[in-house]
Amino acid sequence: MGEKQYGIDNDRVKQYAEDIKAVHAQGLEIAIVIGGGNIFRGLSAEKSGMDRAQADYMGMLATVINSMALQDALEKVGLKTRLLTAIKMEQICEPFIRRRAVRHLEKGRVVIFGAGTGNPYFTTDSAAALRAIEIKADVVLKGTRVDGIYTADPEKDPTATRYTEISFKEVYSKGLNVMDMTAFTLCEENELPIIVFDMNKTGNFMKIAQGEEIGTLVKG
Known part of the structure; x- marks a missing residue:
């Protein structure tokens, strides 16, 4: 950890x-x-x-x-x-x-x-x-070592860009890896938004709590 x-x-x-x-x-x-x-x-x-x-x-x-x-x-x-x-x-x-x-x-x-x-x-x-x-x-905050959801793996593809917001359906259609499918489907079916963010950067948790656009929001 x-x-x-x-x-x-x-x-x-x-x-x-x-x-x-x-x-x-x-x-x-x-x-x-x-x-x-x-x-x-x-x-x-x-x-x-x-x-x-x-x-x-x-x-x-x-x-x-x-x-x-x-x-x-x-x-x-x-x-x-x-x-x-x-x-x-x-x-x-x-x-x-x-x-x-x-x-x-x-x-x-x-x-x-x-x-x-x-x-x-x-x-x-x-x-x-x-x-x-x-x-x-109200929301699931998924803390990772990456600062959101990208078009591709940013650790392997330097051209990958980060989504600030994306829908559940877009994640499915684009084949993006947010969390395992069981968890992701549970959130979608219960209209529970997900924020994926870098938990190792000091202050990010507070910024999310204050409404700043940190990481990637999955909803809708």
């Missing part, structure tokens, strides 16, 4: 915490879903011969490790948090219950959702879309 290819970059996690604190101070309710690819990737393990379901469960546990790291960083900057997971781990977190999650948000706590959906074969993107719909979120 952060600049490191493997493991947790504590400096980057601290930056995330400060960015989240600044936005939370604006009175916004914030719920977070974190992946676990910096520790373990289920799909990669499957390719090396591991059972897919077993590998996915291991990936879910990796998301909990990342969630705990972020929770610690958030609490160190003075925020009240709750970690809710789709797999029961009573000693370290609460089980996911939709009404409880909503109540935590109403009380001003930052809610972190760990362990994906609790089911194998579903990605972190799908977990984020599902939880966002369940808590009636």
